[in-house]
Amino acid sequence: MSHTSRNPRASVAAYLLAALVLVYLSYRLPTLLPGDFVTAMYASSHVTLTAEQDAQLKAWYQGPSGFGAYIAGLARLDWGYSFAFLTPVSRLILEALPWTLLLMGSAHLIAMAGGFVAGVEAAWRRGGRLEKAAVGGMTVLEGLPEIATGVALLLILALHAGWFPAAGAQTAYAAMGLGAMVADALHHLALPLATLVLAYLPGNFLLTRASMVMVLGEPFMQTARAKGLSALRQRYAHAARNALLPLVTRFVLRLAFMVTGALVVETIFAYPGLGTLLFNAIAKRDLPLIQGIVLFSSLMVLAVNLVLDMVYGIIDPRAAHAR
Amino acid sequence: MHDDLVARLKTDPWFIGGLGLVLALGVVLLIGPWLWPHDPHDMSFVPLAPPSAAHWLGVNDGGMDILAELFHGMRNTVVFGLVAGGLALVLAAVIGLAAAWFGGLIDAVCMRLADIMLAIPAVMVLIVMAAFFRPDPLTLALILGALLWPSTAKGIRAQALVVKNRRHITASRQMGASGARIIVKHLIPELFPFYLIGFGVKARMAMFMEASLAFLGLFDPSRKSLGLMINFALKYYYLDIWWNWLLPPLMVLGLLIMAVTFLAISMEKHFDPRLREAL
Numbered sequence: 001m002s003h004t005s006r007n008p009r010a011s012v013a014a015y016l017l018a019a020l021v022l023v024y025l026s027y028r029l030p031t032l033l034p035g036d037f038v039t040a041m042y043a044s045s046h047v048t049l050t051a052e053q054d055a056q057l058k059a060w061y062q063g064p065s066g067f068g069a070y071i072a073g074l075a076r077l078d079w080g081y082s083f084a085f086l087t088p089v090s091r092l093i094l095e096a097l098p099w100t101l102l103l104m105g106s107a108h109l110i111a112m113a114g115g116f117v118a119g120v121e122a123a124w125r126r127g128g129r130l131e132k133a134a135v136g137g138m139t140v141l142e143g144l145p146e147i148a149t150g151v152a153l154l155l156i157l158a159l160h161a162g163w164f165p166a167a168g169a170q171t172a173y174a175a176m177g178l179g180a181m182v183a184d185a186l187h188h189l190a191l192p193l194a195t196l197v198l199a200y201l202p203g204n205f206l207l208t209r210a211s212m213v214m215v216l217g218e219p220f221m222q223t224a225r226a227k228g229l230s231a232l233r234q235r236y237a238h239a240a241r242n243a244l245l246p247l248v249t250r251f252v253l254r255l256a257f258m259v260t261g262a263l264v265v266e267t268i269f270a271y272p273g274l275g276t277l278l279f280n281a282i283a284k285r286d287l288p289l290i291q292g293i294v295l296f297s298s299l300m301v302l303a304v305n306l307v308l309d310m311v312y313g314i315i316d317p318r319a320a321h322a323r
Numbered sequence: 324m325h326d327d328l329v330a331r332l333k334t335d336p337w338f339i340g341g342l343g344l345v346l347a348l349g350v351v352l353l354i355g356p357w358l359w360p361h362d363p364h365d366m367s368f369v370p371l372a373p374p375s376a377a378h379w380l381g382v383n384d385g386g387m388d389i390l391a392e393l394f395h396g397m398r399n400t401v402v403f404g405l406v407a408g409g410l411a412l413v414l415a416a417v418i419g420l421a422a423a424w425f426g427g428l429i430d431a432v433c434m435r436l437a438d439i440m441l442a443i444p445a446v447m448v449l450i451v452m453a454a455f456f457r458p459d460p461l462t463l464a465l466i467l468g469a470l471l472w473p474s475t476a477k478g479i480r481a482q483a484l485v486v487k488n489r490r491h492i493t494a495s496r497q498m499g500a501s502g503a504r505i506i507v508k509h510l511i512p513e514l515f516p517f518y519l520i521g522f523g524v525k526a527r528m529a530m531f532m533e534a535s536l537a538f539l540g541l542f543d544p545s546r547k548s549l550g551l552m553i554n555f556a557l558k559y560y561y562l563d564i565w566w567n568w569l570l571p572p573l574m575v576l577g578l579l580i581m582a583v584t585f586l587a588i589s590m591e592k593h594f595d596p597r598l599r600e601a602l
Binding site: 014015017018021022029139140142143144145147148151152154155159206263264267268278279282283285287290291294297298301302305 | 540
């Protein structure tokens with residue numbers, strides 16, 4: 001959340017408050033809906049409920065249990081029951097989660113590391129022809145939405161050229177060794193990962209370059225030069241460390257959109273993560289599942305924000321001293 | 324000072340390119356639907372017919388003219404972006420200026436609220452709203468606008484604090500100007516570029532979200548949208564009609580987002596004092 005907040009306990013309290021608000025909204029949501037919404041919703045959905053399931057769903061939504069019981073249920077992994085998949089919501093979420101973490105985690109790491117190094121090098125070579133071309137190319141890329149790049153990659157590399165699989169995360173029913181399995185998973189990962197890296201890299205690059213250019217003008221950089229440090233040492237140990245901070249802040253702000261990014265890209269490539277699960281839940285109007293995924297991913301964003309708030313002091317000792 | 328910046332903006336190729344794109348898309352958007360004779364909801368044409376003189380981009384699987392769909396989808400995306408971006412900007416300006424001007428408790432409450440809202444992913448709220456309540460797109464745009472203000476409000480607050488402590492403000496205060504006069508005559512106009520940047524960034528985000536939500540099928544299926552066109556066209560990738568059905572909405576969406584991105588990046592570069600050195 002804010003990296004200017006000086007008191008760690010106050011920020012923990014703020015996150016807890018935000019989490020409670022989210023859980024409470026999720027708890028209250030069904031009662032805010034008009035009329036008999038279970039019948040209304042499932043009448044227009046692909047899922048047909050038996051009388052028993054109908055009663056069960058109504059009990060889940062309209063039961064008299066209080067907010068405390070709701071929270072206790074969430075803690076016991078009782079997140080409701082999906083009638084489209086005939087499986088508990090929590091199990092569906094936990095099965096999809098590793099794929100999303102793999103995809104989004106590697107995309108963010110690659111985009112951050114790549115954008116950082118490229119941005120530092122570009123700022124070092126400011127004014128050169130290569131640098132100008134890089135800034136131009138990255139600005140154009142920044143303007144391309146994931147839907148466009150993802151669909152283009154899918155059409156060209158998967159469907160027409162056939163170099164990559166068009167859907168899924170693994171080859172189904174294939175018996176293979178560990179090495180082949182990893183290679184297979186990476187093969188499936190390549191296109192969605194490339195789409196996300198193309199979407200996230202330009203912003204990281206432009207930001208690193210801009211903050212790096214400012215740092216390079218600081219007096220301490222002149223000192224570093226005067227001390228006769230190697231160019232590499234000047235660039236990374238002295239300058240880049242300061243340029244890292246805005247990038248981390250941006251990373252945190254981007255996390256809020258992590259599930260959105262996953263949503264569209266996973267859907268395009270039918271990657272079996274939380275995004276595709278949510279897409280299927282929406283298509284089938286499977287309310288407990290939609291509610292569960294939304295609540296889960298919102299809480300996850302809060303948790304990651306909190307961790308990064310704590311870590312910030314380690315990356316920037318100045319922030320820790322300011323407390 | 325601003326005249327100098329405007330002159331510099333006029334020579335920035337990204338600004339010129341973005342402005343040109345916005346104007347071109349605007350003209351297409353305003354004139355296209357008027358000149359094009361087909362109604363996007365008319366399903367009476369031969370399904371999957373290739374492009375012809377009567378249907379420049381052909382006909383889709385439901386027998387609807389693709390170009391007419393494209394015009395209407397584009398309009399829906401742009402309107403959604405303008406409404407959400409506009410509301411976000413108004414809220415951000417009011418809250419940011421109030422926090423900077425009054426300080427103290429109001430400042431603390433506004434910024435804490437902004438912090439909490441920054442941690443709540445807007446798109447998740449939109450998905451729940453769209454899936455459970457099925458509101459009309461305008462309501463969704465307003466909800467999105469009400470969720471997007473915090474980061475812009477923080478930026479405007481920071482800039483307003485800088486302006487507030489400048490000498491000409493102190494001078495006008497000593498000459499007896501009221502708080503209201505200083506806000507209206509100095510603070511609001513002098514922060515003008517930051518409104519434009521904030522609006523651009525938020526409108527871009529909102530258009531992108533509209534396309535994503537439509538692609539995921541969260542809007543009424545009879546509402547024309549670029550995202551839904553992409554979704555439907557993708558199912559027919561194996562036919563040779565992707566270039567007249569799938570490509571146009573992809574390109575229009577890409578150009579729309581690109582135009583706003585160029586303008587926002589270029590203005591940010593020139594007006595943000597922290598970035599100005601990096602030119």
